[in-house]
Amino acid sequence: MDAQALWARYTRQLYSNEDLGLTLDPSRMDLDEAWLEGMKPSLARAFEAMEALEGGAIANPDEGRKVGHYWLRDPSRAPDPETREAIEGTLKAIQQFVGDVRDGTVAPEGGETFSQVLVVGIGGSALGPQFVAHALGSAEDPMRPFFVDNTDPDGMDKVLGAIARGEGLERTLTVVISKSGGTKETRNGMLEVAQAYGRLGLSFARHAVAVTGDGSELDRHAKKEGWITTFPMWDWVGGRTSELSAVGLLPAALQGIDITAMLDGARAMDTETRKGSLAENPAAWLALAWHHAGGGKGGRDMVLLPYKDRLELFSRYLQQLVMESLGKERDLQGNVVHQGIAVYGNKGSTDQHAYVQQLRDGVHNFFVTFLEVLRDREGPSLEVDPGVTAGDYLYGFLEGTRRALYESGRQSVTITVREVSPRVVGMLIALYERAVGLYASLVGINAYHQPGVEAGKKAAGAVIALQARALAALRAEGGAWRTPAELADKCGDADVETVYRILRHASANGDHGVDGEATLTPARARFRAR
């Protein structure tokens, strides 16, 4: 296709909205008109399904749950007054609480004000807050954010070390976020952080806030211990779409981010992406582009390249939103389909120096989403060459890469926004939420459950249970050396490999009193209780 034809297709297909300050360019996805025409009936059904969902239908049939993250930014759309009041009341409570923190009404045990916030959460309770903190934070924020998002003891020590080097745990408000209240990583992080406050002679409860479902294990724990306060989560908000609930709004507001503008942006995008015509609906363009790229089967990975450092964590946020929503074994009829789209990427032009070599020349198993931000920075820029700024280069690298990839037959979508503001971040979140919902309808799957994650949790629970048995069996041997096979036998014919690997890990740490010999060599490994 020559430049003139490309320009014609570009202008014909470009979604553009001056009010939102956003364009979406699908022209380099090679979506021809006949294919688009053929997709119209499926797309119409997807719009209908979305309308039913937003109206409060049970959109997650397996779990019998409504799907209401759209109501968060427009409570007037909630299906009943109680839900509306819950949303509005929570937003007010967050703003009131943040005001209290700022003016010292809510203050650390030792006086002064809270100047740091530590979020303890994982998955949907961390990825959104991390993305937003990075995208919208600055050195001048009233509270500096930290995250414990795993059950890695050394990782927790490292975060606590950074907090100490900052303004100290004594000026840090900890926000524990768990929708179910039973996520082990978060529970472990909470216990470790509470211990760290305790080591400083501080009451954890007087520095702690929870965001969790009403009546959950965490909710009861927080109330029993007298934490500062708790904020609710609802079963009609999935973890991966919870950024605009208290999960994301509370940490963002504490950091000093304008959450009202985030909600406004999401609401404005929802209004656009409700429209039932492709030309007017950027989420529909995205969903169709994904479908075309991967044949409706996830045949191509989604490489996300925001040319803006602040958006570096967007792909990690979208990894969850897209992969957990779309990565499904069965469709709504129960057929085995093994759906999904893999998502990766960090930022441009940095990633050009990592893997554009492969994108241009190598295995053709992806399409790219370029994310362009028109405003380079606050204030004027240095000329790095006569008449050229560093930001001109950033744009030039995006444009050059988009072009070079297309020349070698690699497809891309380009989303352009004016700046990275709270409103734009709200828009981007809402855009992808809707695109995921529409795509799920196109391929006929439930985007709102995650049945596959239970197997790993159950298997992990079995490992933890077997650990107790293996350690007890070892201790019963009174300090004698035993092989993995001998111990597996004493555990009631347990799996030798798992017993070996459990004891190898236990013997590398002092906590369980296990000695090991040749622990890396299964044929010679022996263990004993000290």
Added chain:
Amino acid sequence: MDAQALWARYTRQLYSNEDLGLTLDPSRMDLDEAWLEGMKPSLARAFEAMEALEGGAIANPDEGRKVGHYWLRDPSRAPDPETREAIEGTLKAIQQFVGDVRDGTVAPEGGETFSQVLVVGIGGSALGPQFVAHALGSAEDPMRPFFVDNTDPDGMDKVLGAIARGEGLERTLTVVISKSGGTKETRNGMLEVAQAYGRLGLSFARHAVAVTGDGSELDRHAKKEGWITTFPMWDWVGGRTSELSAVGLLPAALQGIDITAMLDGARAMDTETRKGSLAENPAAWLALAWHHAGGGKGGRDMVLLPYKDRLELFSRYLQQLVMESLGKERDLQGNVVHQGIAVYGNKGSTDQHAYVQQLRDGVHNFFVTFLEVLRDREGPSLEVDPGVTAGDYLYGFLEGTRRALYESGRQSVTITVREVSPRVVGMLIALYERAVGLYASLVGINAYHQPGVEAGKKAAGAVIALQARALAALRAEGGAWRTPAELADKCGDADVETVYRILRHASANGDHGVDGEATLTPARARFRAR
């Protein structure tokens, strides 16, 4: 396969080395003995090619370059005394320099000592230093590291803001790293950072060090301006294998990391991975596992899941090492092959909450590499349940996920190390460097060039050049409003789309004096010079 058969295969295939403190378990990749036997001749040829390369053969035929990153950790293997002396002399110079920084012999202009280090680099000049800084750093490091790894003006402002909030630019040593000395992103970062020192009335030269090729543009610039010193890069070290040259060793040593131990680890791993028998060579196991997973065509993505927060950036480091090395259009005979392996992942168990749903249930287009670290932390751990630590859970989640994935037919390799130490980091780098080299031989490609990245850079250069013409054409119109098509015409029949997009970006920033109207709507957009 039942547990007993799995255990038998596990013990039979496990690579285990007590001295290195490392095991590599390929047993969940389903590499059957007949297939392994069939690969032996190819593997033998790959070992021979590697031996020739290490002996100083021209292993990068397109660029006529030797490939010598193995010599960096064992200079006695260098092909001539000059190269050996260059390696040994540079290591001594780094250690001397770091000593001088510590004792204040090399000090900031305003006195005191340097307490922060800012690395300006991109790609191979940033990914290794970032990975190592994150893997081995702590709150007690003598110098805190920062990175400018892009040409994003706002991103630079954010890093400079964090530096100011820390101990200030006045106590920050800037290390500019560019092998060629001509990388635009790095040059732009350098100019912006120099301006920031200037704004504080500080001489940039007195706070700056370069790592670059002898006689490069950056080398000449640094010498002309009288920078503190420069360290060399050599053309026989590729950017993506440069972590154990001055590129990685200088920032690591400044941060307080034991670089001798890193080199020792890499040398020890090199010794192992030179062995010409699969059973004794963990890099050969990796290369075969990759080949089997993707049919020697990159048919499956490599998902890297280190269950350790410190190793979170390892996958980003490997994205470059693997994808830039293997993502090639042609094989060594010139046949079009479109090779490569896509790499992504962050850390476990965090990523379980993002996309294990898709890995277990969804599109089967990947294999997993689990990275297990046996030691949980320094010192004892809290019991989060009776007899169970947070680290036991971390291990349990790895084990449970490995098992659940295998049950649904998803394959994995598991690498286990005792701890994350400088020695282990050196080992891991060397392990993957060798695996990439062996895999490249197996599929018959040159792993040491990157012909595909030039196209994007050239296209970016053309955009920057067109920008100058478009702005000049606009200014020649004396403030009249012009459409993109009119301006493209005045630029000598330039591509309208690019002219439009250039002016859209220019009008969003004050630097070029361009006004725009309806800039997001190509059909109505107009621009004028102010």
